[in-house]
Amino acid sequence: MKDIDALRRLEEWPRTHLANLPTPLIKADRLAGHLGIDALHIKMDAETGFALGGNKVRKLEFELEPNRMAGVTCLITAGGAQSNHCRVTAAFAARLGVRCILVTQGVEPAKPTGNALLHRLFGAEIVTVAERADRTPTMHRVAASIEAEGGRPMVLPIGASTGLGCLGYASAALELTQQLDALGDGSSETLLFGSTSSCGTMAGLVLGLALLGRPDVHVFGVSADAPSEELTAITLELAREGAALLGASPDLASVPLVTIDDQVGGGYGVPTVAASEATADFGRLEGVVLDPTYTAKAAAGMIDWISTHEVTRKQRVVFLHTGGHPGLLA
Template identity: 60%
Template sequence: MASSAALTRLSEWPRLKLANLPTPIRPLARLAEALGSPALDLLVKLDSETGFGLGGNKVRKLEFELAPDRLEGITCLITAGGPQSNHCRVTAAAAARLGLRCALIVNGPEPEAPTGNALLHRLFGAVIVTVPERQDRSTQLQSTAVDIELEGGHPLVIPIGASTGLGSLGYAAASIELFKQLTNQKPPPERTVVFVASSSCGTLAGLLLGISLLKLNHVLLVGVSADMSAAEIEERSKQIACEGADLLGWDGPLLTDSIKAIDDQVGDGYGLSTTASDEALRMFALHEGLVLDPTYTAKAAAGLISWVRTGMVSDLDRVVFLHTGGHPGLFT
């Protein structure tokens, strides 16, 4: 199938309309100046403003995972994540809008006084099933689905992060949206560098699929890891992108040389802030009025700042920070 046919199929793919699209894009001139690069073409794509359930990148992916044909006969949505999972938040909000039950498999003890996303999970009416460790979630996910079926219900299991081939189509579409917006702004630079937080890899995979369908050889996608090694991020992202391409019936080449994962901002581990991520969080707030979260976007922003300061990007580049949301994580 030609890429044009795959793009048409993507645009016509059934989805549940949740997000406010297109999300805005705007320059970060004051931040560029604060970083000592006033001539740098630095912008932000605000997927923090997708809107539904307090927004973020998970909304785009769930639009595809929760397409109307997949919801026929479904009585309960089940997914899993961490205690402050953004994906769990948006899944629970979607269940509330659809009038469905929601069960969330969450690792860690039940909090005495839930805050941030943990509070929102409960506010949206989700039933919380706790497990001791992250590696226990997948088994409990399937076990809970079986229990619901035995009770006469019909669950839809959504994998962690909605990071599947199907979910990645949300960010293939977002990639097309982004580069349409950029085309309307300025003549194309020598290179466009997009920074995005990466963990379950569905967002990065969708961006890769999108630029591949558009045949954009001048783009570099930088996935800044929140937990996994760079090699794991790249491998998983390419795998999910291939799954998305298969769904579209597209067998063209993925631009795998256009993806680079970095893991130098992970620090002591997932959800643990670093000196660099704390600085990034403050700089985005102070110079641009933008709120980041400590787990994902602050570390992605720290990666961007490091590249600017070390000359990994230059005034010949256009640099885009894809803000994937996660604001509730700041209030924990």
């Protein structure tokens, strides 16, 4: 059942509007034909616009809403050397006129490319650490030094996947269902595929769909790294945290959620043959750019699912394109 009060609170929630919304829902007929299905739609969150777009813009609009930003002098976050989340955080900091310190792991690149180049272009200061495990303690150490200097730091968790950040995707669920309902294509079920890693995107979608009372939208998260059970548990926990912020307790289990973890291959960011083929298909047939770490593996998961399951006439397939273009050019 639709929770109108919680949906109103969601729509009225303060945010720093930087995304170009709504993002288009495009019909990918040539790719659909290639995959042997009647219709495929792509929800182009690669085109949220700000700082080359992607899913992080929606999350950070909530994380960095004006009330929370009041008095903040420095944003601190962490990720890989090619982190999309770091890119968008650095760009928010630039736009909002505050300092940004990014803790990235790996060696300092001699000639930064892709997201690493953009981190620097947006004026972020980079602290490099050797291991993934060093990132969070380093962020807190950096925050303490900013405080000691009299500044006011805000530490953003990796991926901005918090209960608050996932409200960005709860709101996206509202936007997407309006677009789907306007298609008038006679479908009664939607199979929605997208990438999942720190889980805020899928958590927000599940929350939004549960608040909307939309069990007809099935959510498939394709893992970029961790095993399914772990990601499903984190997704539901984040969705519960987001619901609590809205004072709601929707039936999250009413939204069908499947986490697929057989596209990870050699690990996070390691290319796979299926992902490279998906990238080629999206490019050649639709002029759509995928990134190697997230969206190419998600597309490979969707393509594999389509080839091993029957998609009925009543079902429509939608690919959520979460962005990440700069990673292809790294």
